[in-house]
Amino acid sequence: MPELPEVETIVRDLSKPLCHKIFAEVIVHDAFVLRQKAGDFIRRLKGQAIVHIYRQGKAVIVSLASGEFLVVQVMMTGQLVMDGKENRHTRVAFILTGGRRLLYNDQRRFGQLRVVKRLDEVGYLNVLGPEPFADEFSADYMRENFLKSSRPIKNMLLDHTFVAGIGNIYACEMLFKSGIDPRRPACRITKEKIGILHQIISEVLQEAILHRGSSLRNYRDGMGRKGSFTQRLAVYGREGCPCLRCGDPVRRIIQAGRSTFYCGHCQK
Numbered sequence: 347m348p349e350l351p352e353v354e355t356i357v358r359d360l361s362k363p364l365c366h367k368i369f370a371e372v373i374v375h376d377a378f379v380l381r382q383k384a385g386d387f388i389r390r391l392k393g394q395a396i397v398h399i400y401r402q403g404k405a406v407i408v409s410l411a412s413g414e415f416l417v418v419q420v421m422m423t424g425q426l427v428m429d430g431k432e433n434r435h436t437r438v439a440f441i442l443t444g445g446r447r448l449l450y451n452d453q454r455r456f457g458q459l460r461v462v463k464r465l466d467e468v469g470y471l472n473v474l475g476p477e478p479f480a481d482e483f484s485a486d487y488m489r490e491n492f493l494k495s496s497r498p499i500k501n502m503l504l505d506h507t508f509v510a511g512i513g514n515i516y517a518c519e520m521l522f523k524s525g526i527d528p529r530r531p532a533c534r535i536t537k538e539k540i541g542i543l544h545q546i547i548s549e550v551l552q553e554a555i556l557h558r559g560s561s562l563r564n565y566r567d568g569m570g571r572k573g574s575f576t577q578r579l580a581v582y583g584r585e586g587c588p589c590l591r592c593g594d595p596v597r598r599i600i601q602a603g604r605s606t607f608y609c610g611h612c613q614k
């Protein structure tokens with residue numbers, strides 16, 4: 347599933363080709379991915395100029411001259427690709443003035459697209475916690491929330507009401523780099539370790555954005571290319587392989603229904 351760095355990469359790729367263009371035509375091939383009637387979706391987009399495109403958590407937000415927003419949640423297998431060829435997974439095609447086209451492809455159709463007046467109409471955005479790069483997401487904010495929770499630290503990092511957009515892959519990487527056992531209750535992490543983790547959260551996400559994200563399944567950036575961070579993952583997907591620090595085999599466990607990869611020797 348695309349996480350913050352992947353969605354940020356998509357948004358950066360799409361910003362230049364989309365900004366100040368107009369949706370000349372909107373073609374819905376499969377209304378299943380829409381959260382409103384196709385007619386209403388098309389009517390509110392057609393002829394609208396695109397003002398700005400940005401990310402909140404894992405949602406792509408396109409602000410329109412009308413003051414409304416096109417919100418795209420790519421979920422598992424959604425892709426937003428400029429000038430690609432339509433295929434059988436193309437659910438919506440947006441034709442821009444000048445002839446360029448933006449395709450929304452989605453193999454499994456878990457993604458959601460909608461046009462809204464206000465962003466809080468989208469349930470996910472309404473409950474979203476602070477962005478990991480925001481000032482609000484400070485070491486003090488983390489500590490306050492950790493003290494109130496005996497949940498495993500890994501589950502806490504995946505909770506989008508606590509922090510926006512950190513997904514499974516990066517949570518594993520962050521805990522490995524911080525030397526924290528993913529099973530450790532949040533309330534039992536020292537102030538010092540929280541400071542380190544806070545720093546590493548930014549570093550891991552920034553490095554992943556620099557490498558255009560990770561392509562584990564079918565993630566593609568806004569140009570239809572794979573991300574290259576996959577080769578740099580230290581623990582994720584490396585069950586049984588030697589830990590890059592100590593050589594012990596990397597372990598895999600299930601937490602809250604998701605795979606966690608960690609080193610039992612390096613992470614305490």
Ligand SMILES: [Zn+2]
Nearest residue numbers: 589592609612
């Ligand atoms: Zn190790």
